[in-house]
Amino acid sequence: MSAVLIIFFVWTIVNSLFLISLPKRPHVADLPLVSVLVPLRNEERNVARLVRSLKRLTYSRLEFLLLDDQSTDGTEALLRQETAGDHRFTIIRGKALPDGWVGKVHACHQLAERAKGTYLFFIDADVQLKPMVIEKLLAVAKTYDAKLVTGFPSFHPRSLPLVGKWLVPLQHFFVLFHLPLALANYTMMRSTTAAHGACLFFERAAYEAIGGHAAVKNELVEDVMIARKMKAHRHRVIIANVSTDVVCYMYETNKEVWEGFLKNVYIGLNRSPFLVFVLSMFYGVFYVTPLVLAPLSLIYGWTYALPLLIIVAQKAYVEWKTERSCSTCYWMPVSALAFIVLMYASMRAKRYEWKGRTYT
Structure with a gap:
């Protein structure tokens, strides 16, 4: 044994050698508009940390669209409080969930419809971003001609309940052990595809060409499925080591x-x-x-x-x-x-x- x-x-x-690293000193020649898109449903515990993280981003051409997806807690009120006076933020009230749609997918679809950016950066509400993450993701997209850059965030074990300490870090283990990263990053094989909804950085034109989130409207594992759609349309997908710049506070209870x-x-x-x-x-x-x-x-x-x-x-x-x-x-x-x-x-x-x- x-x-x-x-x-x-x-x-x-x-295998880990084929996990693309984010550059420490990214160089971006042009500055396209990037839309940061966040669906939120009953996320009042994460709002303040999320918004303050977004405000610290150093990329100069940003818009933030935050969608309150039919929350029953104080999410919307906190969003308006934390973003008051910052013109880059737009708060959207989510529409009722139509039949045949998964909630998060419908929220992302609404966000994309309102976005103006050349690049669409979907993140989760429980994410905290490091200040230069946009520049780094954009540099990877440009360097590898990638239409989607994704990756698995880091997790803080001290913030996780006991069952979380058992299961959450396994996500990275499965990627580095089971996913052949050379095939994932350098071929169009759909079976060698992984993605994480906390970090989906799309070139807008390619995203729209595959039908956007509407193309995976009934998928619970929509992040992986939309990445496979990208490859099916011959768009390159890069799985990067984003754990240096994207931190996730996923769960608070077992x-x-x-x-x-x-x-x-x-x-x-x-x-x-x-x-x-x-x-x-x-x-x-x-x-x-x-x-x-x-x-x-x-x-x-x-x-x-x-x-x-x-x-x-x-x-x-x-x-x-x-x-x-x-x-x-x-x-x-x-x-x-x-x-x-x-x-x-x-x-x-x-x-x-x-x-x-x-x-x-």
């Missing part, structure tokens, strides 16, 4: 973590029971069993603890590369077990609930 796990570790390191992942996992696996079984066996054997073997090292020698040390080191590398923290790497066996349970729960669910809405 240890030899196989070492191969997995080496593969993760090699219930939120569970419901958030429950709605995405089985759909993300193309609703395939076979994939659920295969991944359960894979993670059970290689990432849960090492925790069972480790205590035997007290009787039979240190080699029984080696598999556990390797998977923790693999996870630590991923966190160092993308999370800027190695504080949750020790949870790897528990994270793998939680992921297996989550897959089966997601597969068995008859409907999914999120932000007060129900989807099937």
